[in-house]
């Protein structure tokens with residue numbers, strides 16, 4: 555069983571805190587993405603889990619085994635987990651089959667069993683036809699598949715993946731995403747998948763850990779991160795969310811509140827325990843703003859830019875009431891307003907950030 559419990563995990567490099575008080579509870583079989591900007595500590599977290607680094611404090615438990623605690627550091631080779639890095643780390647002198655079978659051989663697995671499991675792992679990643687090739691004769695995506703097969707063959711119950719698609723082009727990434735989904739489905743392993751690509755995280759994960767500056771900002775499903783970000787960092791990081799100031803927050807007590815946005819009184823979603831407040835911030839996505847129909851409640855905004863985005867246009871506007879704010883709208887089959895024109899903007903949805 556590979557549920558994961560992290561309690562108060564800390565790590566510094568040369569007195570520079572890199573991970574601070576990381577506590578997470580991950581269920582057996584979950585597909586977890588760890589998402590955050592460059593340098594936020596994602597790889598360090600993975601290295602602590604794998605045992606390549608020693609924690610300064612806190613605990614790591616996997617299933618009923620203690621990996622790390624004050625005075626305890628289980629060596630990496632005793633943790634029995636699979637690790638897939640972005641640099642595939644394949645042995646160049648071995649064939650695909652030999653690369654995949656190597657760990658079984660080292661662990662003394664009998665030949666027949668070894669061949670069966672290797673064949674199975676190669677089939678799972680669609681590489682049977684490449685079994686006799688060496689890594690140099692494979693594409694980037696095929697090499698990453700070998701790395702995945704090599705990890706699979708050991709049948710780990712916990713797999714750590716560090717930006718496994720970072721070196722691949724956009725099309726290959728989409729194919730490999732499907733591969734990971736299949737792998738997760740078949741193996742039922744717990745997956746911890748590190749990425750700084752929020753689309754990848756959203757597409758793959760059951761839940762996402764959003765990190766910033768060594769701390770967990772939010773740990774939730776992709777839907778919750780989108781609809782109910784815990785703070786401004788998460789709101790901005792997930793799909794370029796927009797964070798805008800609001801005033802005169804008047805909660806209705808049922809997860810909704812009225813507030814003033816750009817001079818317009820609007821209904822917004824909020825936490826059930828939201829209190830009345832003179833000022834706060836709310837988060838929005840581009841789809842939350844639309845050009846207002848005649849008579850619809852709206853605020854006036856000036857068009858700054860109109861950009862063609864392939865299939866739709868992006869409109870950048872600034873509210874007349876709040877010219878320091880920039881808002882993005884997406885227009886499909888609508889007449890386009892001119893730059894500098896004044897348009898009416900209606901609001902469809904928004905979330906008051908918990909304070």
Ligand SMILES: Nc1ncnc2c1ncn2[C@@H]1O[C@H](COP(=O)(O)OP(=O)(O)OP(=O)(O)O)[C@@H](O)[C@H]1O
Pocket residue numbers: 567568572590591592593594595596597598599750
């Ligand atoms: N061995 C080390 N010695 C000193 N500093 C380190 C070491 N490893 C990581 N760091 C620092 O710790 C911080 C977090 O690094 P880490 O690699 O965990 O971030 P990350 O979120 O994975 O970044 P990226 O997305 O760019 O890979 C960075 O500031 C990095 O420079």
